[in-house]
Amino acid sequence: MSASNKRLRTPLKNARGLGSAKDGTHHFVLQRITAVALVFLSLYVVGLIISLVGDDYATVHAAVARPCNAVLLIAFLIATFWHAKLGLQVIIEDYVHTPWSATVLHLANIFICVLAALASVLAVIRIALGA
Amino acid sequence: MVTSILHRATGVVLALGSLLMVCAFLSLAAGPEQWAHFSAFARSPLGFLILFGWSWSLAYHLINGIRHLVQDAGYGYAIATFVRNSWISVFGSLLLTALIWVLAMMQRGGA
Numbered sequence: 001m002s003a004s005n006k007r008l009r010t011p012l013k014n015a016r017g018l019g020s021a022k023d024g025t026h027h028f029v030l031q032r033i034t035a036v037a038l039v040f041l042s043l044y045v046v047g048l049i050i051s052l053v054g055d056d057y058a059t060v061h062a063a064v065a066r067p068c069n070a071v072l073l074i075a076f077l078i079a080t081f082w083h084a085k086l087g088l089q090v091i092i093e094d095y096v097h098t099p100w101s102a103t104v105l106h107l108a109n110i111f112i113c114v115l116a117a118l119a120s121v122l123a124v125i126r127i128a129l130g131a
Numbered sequence: 132m133v134t135s136i137l138h139r140a141t142g143v144v145l146a147l148g149s150l151l152m153v154c155a156f157l158s159l160a161a162g163p164e165q166w167a168h169f170s171a172f173a174r175s176p177l178g179f180l181i182l183f184g185w186s187w188s189l190a191y192h193l194i195n196g197i198r199h200l201v202q203d204a205g206y207g208y209a210i211a212t213f214v215r216n217s218w219i220s221v222f223g224s225l226l227l228t229a230l231i232w233v234l235a236m237m238q239r240g241g242a
Binding site: 032043046049064077084091112123 | 152156238
């Protein structure tokens with residue numbers, strides 16, 4: 001530490017990147033990780049949907065039940081709702097400044113995204129296990 | 132500027148559309164009858180409108196999202212490049228949407 005540094009914080013504190021939110025770049029990094037995953041997963045899901053256009057119930061059910069498809073669909077669903085939760089959070093933070101509205105919207109965002117992810121993943125598992 | 136707010140708008144549309152996707156999986160898991168209800172809705176004019184809007188939103192958010200990742204890496208900030216990449220996002224998304232629907236129509240014709 002140089003003698004001209006008049007701050008009481010050590011350089012290590014800055015290097016760790018934890019501000020008052022105690023969160024650092026975690027949100028930013030996760031948004032990008034899920035984004036990169038979704039580049040591939042969303043193209044795959046669009047391809048899967050196109051391949052099933054016009055098919056009947058049994059064919060679609062069997063396609064989703066195939067282990068490879070089931071695993072990738074579950075990965076897609078988790079990445080989607082994680083990415084959606086992070087993105088909607090930023091939009092709420094940017095545009096909603098009324099304390100109660102902001103809190104209610106943040107909670108609704110988290111609850112709806114988590115429930116949607118759980119419900120859809122459970123549905124895919126039920127299909128994959130032959131329900 | 133427009134591409135930035137469009138990225139957010141399409142993100143919100145995709146989040147809402149994902150809830151419909153949950154309905155799709157739930158009805159597929161629930162059985163043939165519920166699935167028939169869902170696919171009837173998807174084939175209705177309103178369902179087509181939603182699917183079409185959803186596919187363009189996905190195409191735009193995907194291409195512009197890749198652009199954002201490139202910008203995160205520090206590239207594409209020169210004004211000329213920035214403007215050119217904006218047009219790539221806009222026209223690329225229209226092209227990708229058209230491709231999706233042409234393939235879907237071909238699949239339907241072939242099935």
